[in-house]
Amino acid sequence: xxTAGDSKPDGWYLDLxxxxxxxxxxxxxxxxxxxxxxxxxxDCVSDLVKPFDSVQIDMVAGIDAMGFILGGAIANxxxxxxxxxxxxxxxxxxxxxxxxxxxxxxSKTLEIRKNPFPTxxxxxIVDQWIETGGTMAxxxxxxxxxxxxxxxxxxxxMEEQEIALKLKQKYxxxxxxxxxxxxxxxxxxxxxFKQFDK
Numbered sequence: 323x324x325t326a327g328d329s330k331p332d333g334w335y336l337d338l339x340x341x342x343x344x345x346x347x348x349x350x351x352x353x354x355x356x357x358x359x360x361x362x363x364x365d366c367v368s369d370l371v372k373p374f375d376s377v378q379i380d381m382v383a384g385i386d387a388m389g390f391i392l393g394g395a396i397a398n399x400x401x402x403x404x405x406x407x408x409x410x411x412x413x414x415x416x417x418x419x420x421x422x423x424x425x426x427x428x429s430k431t432l433e434i435r436k437n438p439f440p441t442x443x444x445x446x447i448v449d450q451w452i453e454t455g456g457t458m459a460x461x462x463x464x465x466x467x468x469x470x471x472x473x474x475x476x477x478x479x480m481e482e483q484e485i486a487l488k489l490k491q492k493y494x495x496x497x498x499x500x501x502x503x504x505x506x507x508x509x510x511x512x513x514x515f516k517q518f519d520k
Contacts (some may be wrong), residue, residue, distance in 0.1 A: 333369070333500045335362035336479070337514040349425065350510045353450045353478040354388055366498050368393050370448075370476040373496045378444050379473050383407050385432070386459050393448035396476065405438045405445070407461050418467055422460035425453035432457070434464045439449040444473035452477050455485030462493065479507050 338356040342348050356362045369499065370392075379402060384393020386408045397404040410431035417433040424430050440444070445465050452458050462472050474494040480486050481506065489495055499507055506512045 323445075331500075332363070332371075333498050333503060335359065335366050336498060336503060336512070337517070338362055339478075339512065339514070341512070341515040341518055343518075349453065351451065351479070351512075354391065356478070357391060363395060366478060367392070367399050367433050369498050370478075370496055371396055371399060373494070374446065374474055374476075377494070378443045379446045379475055381439055381446075381470075383434075383445050383447045383461065383465060385447070385457060386412070389449035392450060392476075392478065396446070396448050402446075405434065407447075407464060408433050418464060420460040420463045420467070422456045423454075424456050430457075432464060434459045434468060436468075438468060438493055439470055440468040443470045445470045446476060447471050448476045451478040451479055452486045452489070454481070454483050455487075455489055459485055460490055462489070481510070 325482055336354045337387035338341055340352040340355040342350045342352070356366060379400060381403045382393050383405045384390045384407065386406065390406060396402055410433055413433055413435055416436045419433045420432050421429060447458065447461050447465065449458060449482050458475060465472050472493050474496065475489060476496045478498050480495065480497045487511065
């Protein structure tokens with residue numbers, strides 16, 4: 323959030339997000355390019371945690387893989403522990419799993435280590451963005467399967483698709499996207515992409 327005397331508009335760092343240049347097999351947006359700028363990353367983290375100032379958060383969970391970067395930064399900012407929600411087959415300990423269909427329309431599996439926290443631990447789930455909502459929905463199921471409470475969801479951007487909107491209705495879901503930019507996220511094209519054509 324911008325403060326008095328701050329010349330940067332809300333969500334200014336979203337202009338740093340790069341478009342897909344590698345074709346239809348890849349996501350249309352690369353939010354991770356904003357992490358290259360230290361102030362952008364700091365402002366993004368501040369914006370995403372601000373709405374949770376009065377919310378009890380005991381732990382932060384990040385979704386494999388880009389959610390680890392933002393989730394780790396948020397956990398550090400909040401001085402909370404971090405739990406990794408991983409793709410199938412990457413944890414060398416006993417796990418619980420949830421199957422889902424992601425934005426690529428492929429069936430996938432997310433895993434979390436067994437007994438990662440005490441019952442009723444309040445967990446903020448973080449990822450880079452939500453396209454269809456399938457991955458995030460699976461992550462919320464994992465936290466609840468472990469008898470945790472989803473304290474909220476924080477992402478850089480969210481497309482307003484059916485599953486994503488259901489998540490927003492059920493949980494406190496925060497993005498870094500100001501209202502006037504949401505239609506651009508929904509259309510999968512940001513006006514700021516024009517700068518990358520130069």
